[in-house]
Amino acid sequence: MPKKLKKHTFFGLPQEKQKQFFEATEKYVAYGGARGGGKSWALRRKVILMCLKYPGLCVLVVRRSFPELRENHIRPMKKELLGLADFVESRKSFEFKNGSVIKLGYCDSENDVDRYQGQEFDIIALDEATQLTEYQFQTFKACLRGANDFPKRMYITCNPGGVGHGWVKRLFIDREYKAYENPDDYRFIPAKVYDNKVLLTCDPEYLMRLQSLPKDLRDAWLLGKWDAFAGQFFPEFDMDLHTVAPFIPDDNCTKYCAIDYGLDMLAAIFVAVDATGHATVYDEVYQSGLVVSAAAELIKEKAHGVCTFIAPSDLWARQKDSGKSIAELFCENGVYLTKINPDRIGGWICLKEWLKPISYDDGRRDSMLKICRNCANLIRSLPQLMHDTKRPQDAATQPHEITHAPDALRYFASFRTFAKKPFEKKTKRVRLNKELAKMNAKKL
Secondary structure (H helix, E strand, C coil): CCHHHCCCCCCCCCCHHHHHHHHCCCCEEEEEECCCCCHHHHHHHHHHHHHHHCCCCEEEEEECCHHHHHHHHHHHHHHHCCCCEEEEHHHCEEEECCCCEEEEEECCCHHHHHHHCCCCECEEEECCHHHCCHHHHHHHHHCECCCCCCCCEEEEEECCCCCCHHHHHHHHHCCCCCCCCCHHHEEEEEECHHHCHHHHHHCCHHHHHHHCCCHHHHHHHCCCCCCCCCCECCCCCCHHHHEECCCCCCCCCEEEEEEEEECCEEEEEEEEECCCCCEEEEEEEEECCCCHHHHHHHHHHHCCCEEEEEEEHHHHCECCCCCCEHHHHHHHCCCCEEEECCCHHHHHHHHHHHHCCEECCCCCEECCEEEECCCHHHHHHHHHCEECCCCCCCECCCCHHHCHHHHHHHHHHHHCCCCCCCCCCCCHHHHHHHHHHHHHHHHC
16 A cells, blocks of 8 residues: 555555455455445445556446445545545546546446446446346456456445345355356355444444344344345245255145246246145256247156146237247147136235245144255245335246246146145045046156
């Protein structure tokens, strides 16, 4: 650090977790996890220090909306960088005398991210990254490049909750990586309000305000718990309670397949209901870009013994180009669909009944619906669903990628009335379903 800058008002003493963030050298570093951890302060100083160290560095700082960007970064940085960099209003950028630049941007919708395609940045900082979708995150990753020797880094701050909860949790908390993701590139530095001594000294009542929140908010914002966050549509979903080891259902079960189909994604779940009325999702198909014939083939590969293929009524709408409905095309390819008219709110209520925990006098807990752990996409998607802000009883339809598998499960819940009694006798309907299963098996 240049000696002449040490007394500048920009430089305060960082907390221990902020020091760890300043010293981190991984390509993707996430900082935070709870409120009050000093995230925005640390993020600003991290990128400013790098701009001072590397002349000519190009940095992008992003918030979800422009008002948030203005209040959380532009206004404080005008004071902090007085004499160090000039703010150019037309370009929304702070430009340093050594040639480094910090550009400030926002990304309020999926389309907003398109304006950054083709641009190159050495450093990208996403403040409150859980407010951004995974598509937006991946688009920004593609902008992290340049034909120079500068380090290419992405820094994010985050709290549990929001549309980006799932991808942040996967990468930085659960550390579950895809083939093209290097685990060594990712680091998470947790910070809570307890780590921010300056805030606790200046505003001691802030801690009390966090402690007084409802349990889900308190767990997320005070304790930084990623498995319980505000707005979660299925707070009753419990990995220990609702997931089981993979198994192959026997012939005494009645098997269903519920389908949510579109060219963007085929989500099909396979459910076995036993003689006691308990249901288990034992397999799934989750793949994008499939025409109907290819989708039908994938479904048939897993459909042994399925008596009913459940699908929403919109698949019966005739297509302009062929004059046939998607349901007809499935039929021509050997998958005979049963139409339902799914009411979204009613279907979610039915699904919540299936997931509702059952407590016994001896302390055991159970539920009428289990999901096998090989159904990774359904298990991943269910806890990520958020409440629709305009229709609180409905689930949000964004980010759209996580809605397909839960929608398919909702179709099953809508079709198969929840068994009020934990043990139900075999009925004529059950016997009829078994006969239909045998017929469908022959067709397949």
